[in-house]
Amino acid sequence: MKGKLRKNIPTLIILIIAGEMIYTLPYFRNYYYDVFLNAFQLTNTQMGTLGSAYGVCCLISYIFGGYVADRWKTKHLLSISLFATGILGFTLLLYPPYPVLLLIYAAWGITSIMTFWVALIKAVRSLASENEQGKAFGFFEGGRGAAKIIESALVLGLFAFLTKQLSDKLALTSVIIFYSVMCILLGFMIMLLYKEPGNNNSDELKEKSNKKFDWAILLRILKMPTTWLAAILILTSYAMINSFYYITPYATSAFGASTIIAAALGYFSQYCRPIGSFGSGIIGDRIGISNMVIIGYCVLAIGLAALIVLPGKPSFILLLLVFIAIIYISMYALQATHFAILVEGDYPVEITGTVAMPLMIIGYSGEIFMPIVAGACLDHWSGTDGYKVLFSILLGLTIVGLITAIIWQRVTKEKRKAIVLQKREMIAS
Known part of the structure; x- marks a missing residue:
C-alpha cells in the first residue's frame, strides 16, 4: 500500500x-x-x-x-x-x-x-x-x-x-x-x-461542507442520481447479507447435511469474509471500484443460480460447499464497496454523514423486510421450495444490482477518468 x-x-x-x-x-x-x-x-x-x-x-x-x-x-x-x-x-x-x-x-x-x-x-x-x-x-x-x-x-x-x-x-x-x-x-x-482531516476541497459542494451538516447540501445530494444508485447498490447486496443464514437450514433440509456441517456453515461465512473483503479492496483499486462491483454481482448471481438448480442429493454436498463459498466471498466483496464507491460519485469526505443518511435508510431497510419476505416464502411453500423461491428473489435483486452498477458507470464516467489520471500521476511521481 x-x-x-x-x-x-x-x-x-x-x-x-x-x-x-x-x-x-x-x-x-x-x-x-x-x-x-x-x-x-x-x-x-x-x-x-x-x-x-x-x-x-x-x-x-x-x-x-x-x-x-x-x-x-x-x-x-x-x-x-x-x-x-x-x-x-x-x-x-x-x-x-x-x-x-x-x-x-x-x-x-x-x-x-x-x-x-x-x-x-x-x-x-x-x-x-x-x-x-x-x-x-x-x-x-x-x-x-x-x-x-x-x-x-x-x-x-x-x-x-x-x-x-x-x-x-x-x-x-x-x-x-x-x-x-x-x-x-x-x-x-x-x-x-x-487526526481530523483537513478540508482542501475546491468546488461549490465541497466549499459548503465547511458548514458541517447543512440541509441545503442534503437536498442537493438527494437530487444527484448517484445517491439513489448507491442506495440501490447497498440495498440489493445487503439483502443477501440479511438472508445468507437461510442457507444453513436449506443444506440440512435439501442435502441431508448433518447438524455439525450445518453449524460449520454459519462459521464458514466469517472465514470467507476476509477473503472477499481484502480481495475486493485490492482488486477494486486496480481496476476501478465500480468494475469490482460488477464482478461481485456477476459472481454472486452465478452462486445463487447454482444453489437453486443444484439437485438436493447428499452426493452433491461438496459441490454445495463450493457454491456457498462463492456466495459468501462475493457477498462480502460487495459489502466492502458500499462506501468505497462514493469516491466515484464525487462526494467529499466532509459530508459523508449527510450522504450516508439516504444510503442507510434505503440500503439497510433489508433488515426490516427481508426476514418478513423469507418467513412468508417458507410458510407459503413447503419443503425446500420455499428456500428456492427465497434464493430466486435474492437472485432477482442481484440482477437489479448488476444493472444499477452498469448505470452507475455511465453516470460517473468523468469522475472515474479523473481518478485514473490521479493514480497515474501518483505512480509517475
Whole structure:
C-alpha cells in the first residue's frame, strides 16, 4: 500500500478493532445464550425483546446518524461512543432487573450506531486518498472479519477455562469485563491517534461542507442520481447479507447435511469474509471500484443460480460447499464497496454523514423486510421450495444490482477518468 493509506495503517487497525469490538456487547448474549438467560433470570421472550429494543434504536439511529456525524468532530464521536458502550457494559456486572436491561440495550442502539457507525465510515474514508478507497474499505471489512475470528476464539477459550475453574456466572462476568474494558481502551487510543482531516476541497459542494451538516447540501445530494444508485447498490447486496443464514437450514433440509456441517456453515461465512473483503479492496483499486462491483454481482448471481438448480442429493454436498463459498466471498466483496464507491460519485469526505443518511435508510431497510419476505416464502411453500423461491428473489435483486452498477458507470464516467489520471500521476511521481 502506498501513499496516504500507508501512513495511516496504525490508525486503520485501531478503527478496525473498534468497529468490531463495539458490537460485541450488544450481541454476545447470543453466543452465551443459556448462561446469560440464567444469570439474568430472563425468559426466552424477554431475551428476544432485548434484541428488539436494540434493533428499534438502531433503526432510529440510522436516520439521524448522518446528521450527528457531520455536526460534531469524528474523533470525539468515536471516543465517546466507545466510552459510553463500555460503561454501559460495566452496569451489566450489577446483574440488573429486566427493565434496566431493556434501557441498556436501547442505549447501545444509540452509542453503537447514531454516534458511531457513520463517524467510523467517515474516519475510514479520511485515511485514504481517492485512488485508495477500495483498499481502505476492503481492509476495514476484511479486518473486522479477522478480528471477529480471533476475538471469538480467545473469549470462548477464556469462558471455557473459567467455567471449569469457577462457575458459569463468574465466567460470564469475565467476558463482560473484557469487552467493556476493550471498548474504553479503544476509545482512548482513538482519542490519541486519530487526526481530523483537513478540508482542501475546491468546488461549490465541497466549499459548503465547511458548514458541517447543512440541509441545503442534503437536498442537493438527494437530487444527484448517484445517491439513489448507491442506495440501490447497498440495498440489493445487503439483502443477501440479511438472508445468507437461510442457507444453513436449506443444506440440512435439501442435502441431508448433518447438524455439525450445518453449524460449520454459519462459521464458514466469517472465514470467507476476509477473503472477499481484502480481495475486493485490492482488486477494486486496480481496476476501478465500480468494475469490482460488477464482478461481485456477476459472481454472486452465478452462486445463487447454482444453489437453486443444484439437485438436493447428499452426493452433491461438496459441490454445495463450493457454491456457498462463492456466495459468501462475493457477498462480502460487495459489502466492502458500499462506501468505497462514493469516491466515484464525487462526494467529499466532509459530508459523508449527510450522504450516508439516504444510503442507510434505503440500503439497510433489508433488515426490516427481508426476514418478513423469507418467513412468508417458507410458510407459503413447503419443503425446500420455499428456500428456492427465497434464493430466486435474492437472485432477482442481484440482477437489479448488476444493472444499477452498469448505470452507475455511465453516470460517473468523468469522475472515474479523473481518478485514473490521479493514480497515474501518483505512480509517475
